[in-house]
Amino acid sequence: MKILAADHVLPISSPPIHDGAVAFDEGKIVAVGTRYEIARQFDGIDVEDLGNAAILPGFVNCHSHLEITGMRNQLDDVEHDFASWLLKLNSIRADLSDGELLAAAINGAREGAAAGVTCFGDIGRRGDIGVAALKEVGLRGVVYQETEFSPDNRTSNEDFLALATKFETLKADETELVKIGLSPHSPYTVSSQLFELIAQYAIINRVPLSIHAAESLNEIKLLAHGTGFFSEVYEKFDLEWHSPHSSPIEYLDRLGVLSARPLLGHCVHLSDDDISRIESSGSSIAHCPKSNAKFGHGAAPLERFLDSGITVGIGSDSVASNNLCDIIEEARFATLTARNRSDANRFIQASEMLRIATLGGAESLGLDAKIGSLEAGKQADLAVISLNHSAMQPLGDIEATIIFSGSGRDVVRTIVEGNVVYST
16 A cells, blocks of 8 residues: 655545545555545555645546657748648658657657656557557557548548458557547548448447547638638549538537547537537537647637536647647646636636546546546546745645646656656
8 A cells, every 4th residue: 555645635526635645555546635534544554745745636638649749849830820730740740650650659658647647538540659658658548549531421431441440459459548449530531421430330339539620710611611721632632522511510410420429629619509519419628728829720618618517628739739748738828718718707717727637638538437536446546746846936725826837847756557657
């Protein structure tokens, strides 16, 4: 058994505990409480005192792309728009070897661990790369095998068979820590029939789905009017695609995809009807505010998501579009952006953002029975944040201190299933 004590313990599912402790054994949390309570309950067990620090559930990065970590700082000179970025990304990706992709993904996973991330929702064309990286570093996660570029219904059956083959191969290597899902990339890269086939497969076999949706104005133009950059790409390559003349969310709903309760990435451009469809279907949202801002896509209506009862997690997206995997910084940016929207009715609170960054992410990945909060019976996935940096002094509200003054670089230890995966 191991007992960690610190000046602050943040269970997330209950109020912060001053002078708290967490006891865990064989990878599971046994008890959470004050240092005095835990020491008395487990008399004779040594207590490791972490002092001026906060112990909280490990952060959940529910939308990432570890396999393109090696493209960090390689795309920042794109001067035009998201479309230009995508074209350059695919060009660089084509020149990277399997070994380079794997080494980069491992570095990305280690970066996350060093910032207190214990669980990734990782999307990749090469799902095996993401799986290998998480296993190498000892992290938890759901790896979503992504579709190839497949917008034409004429190839939907063969596209589905190719995807299902990759999925079943990855599924054979699934572990208690690393689970496998599917990612039909987006409404503009996946045909309607392929979406239907994937949704049916996911529902029957209970496979988690993750989809990029309502991210850019080019996507909105294509789905609503059949115009813009993506329609030009289809014409150039003689691909058959017909606009549904709807929003991306309505389109996914019509196809039955929302019935699979997918995790929807970005969701920047949504109507009230779109939000209602997401909420009523039980789908969730991966909020990626820094990536959205970097591309100039806009600010997703986080306050409306939360007030509508939608499950929200937070994601860094790839470091090719964000540059950092730092969920504390992501949460701070999300809070400030939400408060700064012209339609804001209230201040998103630091406590809400910490929940989104931990338990919200776990819920969005379907892992909240195991992780996301410090409770007896849950897995011992923990992050320890030092409060010694001068930027955190003097300490006030502990949750606000972490969100508004903290950084992933203040993390001093990261634990997954009771095992230390990072320590300073």
